[in-house]
Amino acid sequence: MMKYATIHADDAAIPGLIAVIEERRGWWSRLGTDLFLCVANDGWPGLARALQDAGHVLGVQGSVRQGALWLVVQKGRAFQREHPRARVLLDKGRYLVAELTKAQAERMAARGEGCFQVMALPRNAAVFQTHAPRRARAMPPAAPALVAGVQDEVFRQAITHLVSYRTRHSTSADYAQAAAWAQAQFQALGLAARTVPITVGGGTSANVIATKPGLGPDAGQVLVVGHLDSVNHPGGPDAPAPGADDNASGSAGVLTLAAAAAAHDFAHDLTFILFGGEEQGLHGSTQYVAGLEGEARARIRAVLNMDMIGSVNAQPPAVLLEGAALSQPLIDRLAEAAGAFTDLDVQVSLQPFGSDHMPFLDAGIPAVLTIEGTDGANDAIHTANDLLDRIDMGYALQILRMNAGWLAQEAGLAEPALPRPDAPAAGCGNAGPAAFDQAVLAAQNQLAGHYQALLAQYARLDRDGLLAPGDLVERQSLWALCDHLRSDCG
Structure with missing residues (x-):
């Protein structure tokens, strides 16, 4: 057996706290502003004394079996609904520390079906970190123009329309209508747009893809993506699935950024994609990545994925930036844009899971997910209750302005020229x-x-x-x- 405890600490206290734990042969995992620490039973009295002498207040404490600590990453409350009797030692919404046997963990992971993931709890590493807003470095001079183009009315109309479909289940007739409507919206912006068929289980669905060519001599490609489909797990494929937050909010966000970008020139190509089949296992994004030729894959500079950007689940409001190690430059620039154009706290995780950034990361393509902070507290997703009244429009617009500031940097927004009236x-x-x-x-x-x-x-x-x-x-x-x-x- 081992002893475990949780400690709430700010960024300034973390280094000293970690030093105390490691000096006494303990180990830790960081989850936001909480450290989860473990130590052998015989080391606990000395470690507890040292922490208290240093002024740290211990939170939840207890005993746990060796090798029984697992990290669960979940959508909404999927894991806790599926396994209500599993012992959760630390609950941070999307991220849980759970006590499970190895056999239990393997069995649960096999049944996750894309709604949760079970993995070994990282030792002496951060699962995610939270940073208060901070002053950004200078943004490109043209960035505020793109940010100003993120319009509330565009987002509001798009999300309202998408929620009006009874369902956007990937293989439904309603999904096909929603995809055709989205294609028409891209085309109305002057973008080349098409629908591309995909397979989902034994049925068919589609990705909606729109492009805007860049002007640079060696133009790369920047992708802005989200999934268009919705699902109602308790009710089944024929049940109402309005999917306001998951993921009409992200789809409306893609359309809103496309509208803001349409009036500008960029050095690099922009591609806007609404994927189908995400809820059944990332089918749309997986098939898209599988279809990329070597040169096309190499041209992709960055992928920005939006999945659930509309619900405020905790105070202060936060946005989670999730990727892998190769995503770190993208995450850093998104955090800078958040500091310049929003007052959101920023959460950062390099434990990616469960959305359309994953196939790109698996292929070695830099990708990042922008998602509402503490999204695991949102228990309405994947049900008939994921309705428009749960959407905070102002909050969603903040995430979109952050993303627009990032896009201005990543895609090389051109500085607008200002000719004289008679020039x-x-x-x-x-x-x-x-x-x-x-x-x-x-x-x-x-x-x-x-x-x-x-x-x-x-x-x-x-x-x-x-x-x-x-x-x-x-x-x-x-x-x-x-x-x-x-x-x-x-």
Whole structure:
């Protein structure tokens, strides 16, 4: 037997805490702001004393069998619904520390069916970390213009339409209608769009793929993806499955970023994909990756996956960035964009699971999942209760603005030119009023984006109680200016 305990600690206390544990031959796993620590029975009295002497407060404590600690990564509460009697030692929503025999773990993993994963609990490593908002390094000058193009109304209309289908089960007639509608939305933005058939079990479904060519001489490719299908596990394939959060929110997010990007030029190609068959086992993304030729695969610079971006499950609101080691540069740039354009806490995990970033990672392609923080607390997904009233539109827009700031960097957003009203366009004769109006619109969008970044900084200061009365007045003025610019841009 071993002794275990949990300790809640902030970033500043973690290094000293880890040193105390390891000096006394214990080991640890970090899950956000909690450390889960273990030590042999005979080492427990000395370790407990040292931790208390250092001022650390022990949380839950107990005994556990050797070799019985497992990490569970789940969608919603899938594992706990399937195995209500399993002993959970630490519950962090998406991530659980559970006591299981090896035979139990292997049997449960085999029955997970894509809804949860069971793996050995990492030793002396982080499962995920949480960072408070921090000041970002300088964003590309054009980034605020793309961020400003992320419009509430576009997202709201898209998610409302997607939830109007009775189900978006991958092999249903409703899914086919939703896919055709999404293709038409991409085409209305001026993007080349098509549906590509896929197989799902014994049936057929489709991926919806839209492209925007880049202008760079050696253009790579950046993918923005999400899954279009929904599911109702308790009710079966014919039951209502509105799937508002999982994953109308991510699908609407892909359409919203496509709308924001359509008015801009990028160095690299953009590909927007809505996958089918995700809920039955990542069929759409797996078949897409399998169909990539060597050169096409090598051109992919990054994949951004959005799956469940609409529900606030804990305070303060957070976004989880999940990938593998090769995703770290993408995660770092997303965290910087979160600092520049949102007031969200950022959670980071290199324990990827259960969504359409996985086939890309398995193929060695950098990919990252952006998903609502503490998503395991969302018990409505995969049921008839995943309805629109659970969506926080403002929260989803924050995640999308982070993603837009990242996209501006990753895809090489071009700086908009601002010609004089009477200046001719090079080689094209007089640009005329229409060209000038378009340039003014781009400038207004860019300025509105800068204001949004400032307002995000004000929100963080306000949350921490650091705003003076004069600051509140200045923030109100910025809101008014930003609203005025948005109305002009509309």
